[in-house]
Amino acid sequence: xxxxxxxxxxxxxxxxxxxxxxxxxxxxxxxxxxxxxxxxxxxxxxxxxxxxxxxxxxxxxxxxxxxxxxxxxxxxxxxxxxxxxxxxxxxxxxxxxxxxx
Numbered sequence: 241x242x243x244x245x246x247x248x249x250x251x252x253x254x255x256x257x258x259x260x261x262x263x264x265x266x267x268x269x270x271x272x273x274x275x276x277x278x279x280x281x282x283x284x285x286x287x288x289x290x291x292x293x294x295x296x297x298x299x300x301x302x303x304x305x306x307x308x309x310x311x312x313x314x315x316x317x318x319x320x321x322x323x324x325x326x327x328x329x330x331x332x333x334x335x336x337x338x339x340x341x
Contacts, residue, residue: 243291245298254299256282256291264291266299266317274309274332275299280316296320300327 244257256264264282268275277299282291296317303310310330312318321327 241286241289243289243294245294247299247302254295254302256295258286258291264295266295266314268299270308273307274311275303276311277314277317280314292316293320297324300330303330 241258243263245254246257247254252268252270254266254268255262262283263286265280266277267279268277270276280292280295282295299317300310300321304327308330309332310317310321310327311332312321321331
């Protein structure tokens with residue numbers, strides 16, 4: 241199965257297609273120079289076939305090319321980055337809170 245991933249900026253998502261059908265997506269919110277990944281989904285009929293990985297790689301490569309920092313709120317994108325440490329440098333690292341209230 242050949243997977244094609246495209247960026248749909250107007251819809252704020254990356255989409256994976258195969259055989260003329262959308263089989264997955266990774267949604268995000270853009271905030272200044274940061275992209276916040278909020279949700280990733282893959283059609284159940286295509287799970288385990290590399291669709292999620294193709295989405296993550298394409299989206300993170302695009303973020304890197306655009307000079308964006310990444311905040312992976314989506315558990316899938318967060319886990320994918322943990323399994324691919326060559327993308328760890330993209331993650332936003334918030335400082336530890338010093339709040340006392």
